Amino acid sequence: MTDKSKEFLKRSIEELRLIKIDKIASQTDSKIHEEDSILDVVEELIINSREVLPVIKNNELIGIIRKNKIATKIEKNKDYEKIKAKEIMETNFISCSLKDPLNKILEEAIKNNSDTIVIFKKNKELIKILDYFDIIELFTNTKFIIENPPILRDCMDTTVIINPPKTNLLNLKELFLKNNSNYSIILEEGSIKGIVTLKDLINQIPKNIDLEKTFAQTIMSPRIISMHPGESLNEAFKIFKEKRFNQIPLIAEGKLVGILKINDAIKTYYQFLLNIKNPKNDFDIQEI
Incomplete structure (x- = not known):
């Protein structure tokens, strides 16, 4: 690592x-209200491409809804109109104020394996949502792109x-x-035929299809965007950012060898920024 690179990395950590x-x-x-149906929730997820949705009552944040909670209600011949948002919302979530530093909140999210942080004022009014894609946006900023990641x-x-x-469904x-x-x-x-995500599955709810007679191959994305295990996190962040x-x-020698999940990518890169060392000159970012 050159002296210029070391100084650049120091500035990056300080700015973080x-x-x-x-x-x-x-x-x-x-924003979802507690009496909205699960169909309303799915519609909002599809339109806005969010990982979670906030649930509001009297202009106050009372919970959040994640995709896996929606999935618990997917059943054969279900009347989804009768399932209300309050039945699938979570009341335990990470929250912070506008003035909290990023590193503190990010460490809390990593520790709790949480993909979303909600931000609100003192009166519990929802202001913004911070998710992994916001962090990716930051890490693809030139201030945080480090050589040899x-x-x-x-x-x-x-x-x-994997499934056939x-x-x-x-x-x-x-x-x-x-x-x-x-x-x-899939x-x-x-041979890899495609991929099905939880979002793909949830998107079937409004169609009211027969889940036992509908198969993964029907809703899978057949065009796989893959990477090699030897590629850098910087390149993966570009794909996460562009494709969400x-x-x-991850494929090597024509075989599926692993999966890179966005939370693991962020955790690894954040730890890299904090702990990187150069054995030749004992450069230790932890001392900054």
């Missing part, structure tokens, strides 16, 4: 600690959720919930 949440968090107009092999998950094309839902996963690679005879994916399949 000085950044206030409100500078990078997203303004949200997507971690490679994908350093943070990939080698346990990959003929897996019906009801079984797929159970697999998602059982494995706390939001994706499944594999047939060792939560995971990227």
Whole structure:
């Protein structure tokens, strides 16, 4: 690492600690009321492409709704209009004020494996939402693009959720919930046919289809955007940012070898920024 690069990295870490949440968090107009139906929730998720939705009562934030909670209500012949937002909302979530520093909140999110932080005023009025895509937006800023970043092999998950094309959607839902996963690679005879995400599954709710007779191959995305385990996190961040994916399949020598999940990517890069060392000159970013 050159002296110029070391100084650049020092500035990056200092700026990370000085950044206030409100500078990078997203303004949200997507608000669900507790009596709205699950169909209203799904519509908002589709239109606004959010990871979570805030639930509001009397202009105060009372909870949030995640996609996995919506999935728990997917059943055969279900009357979704009768399922209310308050039945699937969570009341425990990470929140902060506009003045909290980014590094403090990010460390809390990583510790609790939370993908979303809500920001509100003292009177519990929702202001903004910070999610992993906001963090990705920051890390792709030139101030935080560091030479020789971690490679994908350093943070990939080698346990990959896979299913055959003929897996019906009801079984797929159970697999998602059982494995706390939001994706499944569709594999047939060792060949990748596509990917199905939790969002793809949830998007079927308004169609009121027969979940037992509808298969993964029907709703999967057949065009897979993949990477090699030897590529850098910087390159993965570009894909996460552009495509708003939560995971990227990793392929080596024509075989599926792992999955890169957005939370693992952010955690690894953040730790890299904090802990990077150069053995040749004992440069230790922890002392900054």
